[in-house]
Amino acid sequence: xxxxxxxxxxxxxxxxxxxxxxxxxxxxxxxxxxxxxxxxxxxxxxxxxxxxxxxx
Amino acid sequence: xxxxxxxxxxxxxxxxxxxxxxxxxxxxxxxxxxxxxxxxxxxxxxxxxxxxxxxxxxxxxxxxxxxxxxxxxxxxxxxxxxxxxxxxxxxxxxxxxxxxxxxxxxxxxxxxxxxxxxxxxxxxxxxxxxxxxxxxxxxxxxxxxxxxxxxxxxxxxxxxxxxxxxxxxxxxxxxxxxxxxxxxxxxxxxxxxxxxxxxxxxxxxxxxxxxxxxxxxxxxxxxxxxxxxxxxxxxxxxxxxxxxxxxxxxxxxxxxxxxxxxxxxxxxxxxxxxxxxxxxxxxxxxxxxxxxxxxxxxxxxxxxxxxxxxxxxxxxxxxxxxxxxxxxxxxxxxxxxxxxxxxxxxxxxxxxxxxxxxxxxxxxxxxxxxxxxxxxxxxxxxxxxxxxxxxxxxxxxxxxxxxxxxxxxxxxxxxxxxxxxxxxxxxxxxxxxxxxxxxxxxxxxxxxxxxxxxxxxxxxxxxxxxx
Numbered sequence: 001x002x003x004x005x006x007x008x009x010x011x012x013x014x015x016x017x018x019x020x021x022x023x024x025x026x027x028x029x030x031x032x033x034x035x036x037x038x039x040x041x042x043x044x045x046x047x048x049x050x051x052x053x054x055x056x
Numbered sequence: 057x058x059x060x061x062x063x064x065x066x067x068x069x070x071x072x073x074x075x076x077x078x079x080x081x082x083x084x085x086x087x088x089x090x091x092x093x094x095x096x097x098x099x100x101x102x103x104x105x106x107x108x109x110x111x112x113x114x115x116x117x118x119x120x121x122x123x124x125x126x127x128x129x130x131x132x133x134x135x136x137x138x139x140x141x142x143x144x145x146x147x148x149x150x151x152x153x154x155x156x157x158x159x160x161x162x163x164x165x166x167x168x169x170x171x172x173x174x175x176x177x178x179x180x181x182x183x184x185x186x187x188x189x190x191x192x193x194x195x196x197x198x199x200x201x202x203x204x205x206x207x208x209x210x211x212x213x214x215x216x217x218x219x220x221x222x223x224x225x226x227x228x229x230x231x232x233x234x235x236x237x238x239x240x241x242x243x244x245x246x247x248x249x250x251x252x253x254x255x256x257x258x259x260x261x262x263x264x265x266x267x268x269x270x271x272x273x274x275x276x277x278x279x280x281x282x283x284x285x286x287x288x289x290x291x292x293x294x295x296x297x298x299x300x301x302x303x304x305x306x307x308x309x310x311x312x313x314x315x316x317x318x319x320x321x322x323x324x325x326x327x328x329x330x331x332x333x334x335x336x337x338x339x340x341x342x343x344x345x346x347x348x349x350x351x352x353x354x355x356x357x358x359x360x361x362x363x364x365x366x367x368x369x370x371x372x373x374x375x376x377x378x379x380x381x382x383x384x385x386x387x388x389x390x391x392x393x394x395x396x397x398x399x400x401x402x403x404x405x406x407x408x409x410x411x412x413x414x415x416x417x418x419x420x421x422x423x424x425x426x427x428x429x430x431x432x433x434x435x436x437x438x439x440x441x442x443x444x445x446x447x448x449x450x451x452x453x454x455x456x457x458x459x460x461x462x463x464x465x466x467x468x469x470x471x472x473x474x475x476x477x478x479x480x481x482x483x484x485x486x487x488x489x490x491x492x493x494x495x496x497x498x499x500x501x502x503x504x505x506x507x508x509x510x511x512x513x514x515x516x517x518x519x520x521x522x523x
Binding site for chain 1: 191256257258270271272301357359360361363364367378379380381383384390392393394396397398399400401402405407408409410411412413414415417421466467468492493
């Protein structure tokens with residue numbers, strides 16, 4: 001990240017690394033063992049709420 | 057009627073007073089401008105007071121009224137907007153030092169619609185920098201300083217619509233506009249003891265608003281009553297060629313006797329006052345609603361999905377800021393590094409979060425069953441202290457329910473209402489979460505609740521500008 005901000009100090013880089021680890025740990029919950037995502041589970045590519053989407 | 061009585065009246069009352077000629081829009085605008093100047097900075101609540109524009113709009117509103125051309129219940133009523141909405145005549149800072157001088161030469165659609173309804177724009181209200189997208193962990197997260205709740209200056213007004221909540225609670229505006237990606241209307245509404253309405257995703261155009269997360273951002277009112285929130289929502293709702301996500305949908309017809317599900321675990325690990333006030337609220341709601349207790353929210357990773365989506369979309373939205381290295385200019389220590397961590401979000405995690413959303417929508421729909429709303433305390437505690445990082449404030453009261461993430465990731469509406477007071481004289485609140493595009497079922501319940509309670513009419517004692 002120092003390519004973006006050469007002033008980042010070591011403590012800040014450590015904080016960033018910890019942030020990346022925390023986010024990765026949190027993201028593991030996105031496909032839980034009990035109900036994992038399957039091959040056919042498609043992502044929302046344009047979010048809409050029932051009744052407001054392209055089909056409505 | 058004293059100036060304070062006027063200033064703290066709800067917008068519905070103000071509209072009626074203007075219509076009757078009891079007060080002119082210009083008189084009311086001058087009153088609010090003076091209050092914004094006097095109290096705004098004390099609460100870290102204001103970025104720019106727009107004296108000239110406000111007085112010009114008020115004069116126009118009075119002229120139109122004199123000619124019999126009043127435009128409805130908001131005609132002549134002064135309001136403020138969170139400083140992520142573009143408005144001609146003032147900077148639009150997004151609460152962040154790198155954007156202090158940013159200006160747009162157009163009005164956001166919401167500002168245009170309120171103008172068309174005859175409302176008067178008073179100014180731009182303070183907010184957490186970048187709407188909190190970079191993971192701040194303390195109240196000092198805006199270049200205007202920490203937002204403070206008018207109920208006790210030592211405590212945070214909540215965020216990210218900090219100034220919208222504080223100015224509404226302090227009677228510095230007739231009503232305010234905030235925005236919510238995940239909690240940014242409900243949180244400050246609760247901490248400031250006012251009413252916040254988060255509309256369904258797609259109900260209100262975001263054109264001219266700062267984007268944090270395209271698939272989560274919503275714009276809605278913060279007001280001194282539920283009836284105001286509904287009136288403002290009706291004025292700003294609807295499709296907009298400039299925002300393809302915005303749609304026209306009818307407002308749902310309220311049921312005579314609403315059905316409400318009380319969320320399971322709603323008061324687990326909440327402050328005693330939050331629990332006691334919520335139980336009292338249920339007794340009040342039970343006077344006119346059918347209540348079903350112990351309704352389980354499906355156990356799905358709502359918080360993880362919201363966090364991943366905000367990280368990925370937020371990093372993309374602010375890619376140029378991150379890559380410029382200017383994140384170092386942000387106020388909050390955690391915001392200076394949070395953008396870099398977000399920038400490293402793997403695409404597969406983002407897609408998995410978006411793959412979970414259809415499941416979550418279906419699961420929440422099943423949980424709703426025949427209910428008009430699911431109810432829970434909005435927050436597990438009262439407002440957070442300004443001088444402590446959030447994770448150290450009330451570790452013993454984390455709550456167990458994540459209705460804010462669940463509601464935001466599925467795009468459904470919610471209304472937050474004040475329901476009492478707790479530690480340090482700070483307000484507590486409850487939230488009613490509704491079905492898609494059924495905001496008026498929520499406001500019908502909220503209006504009936506507020507007819508039976510007076511928490512929304514209480515006034516904090518204000519402190520003038522400190523020298």
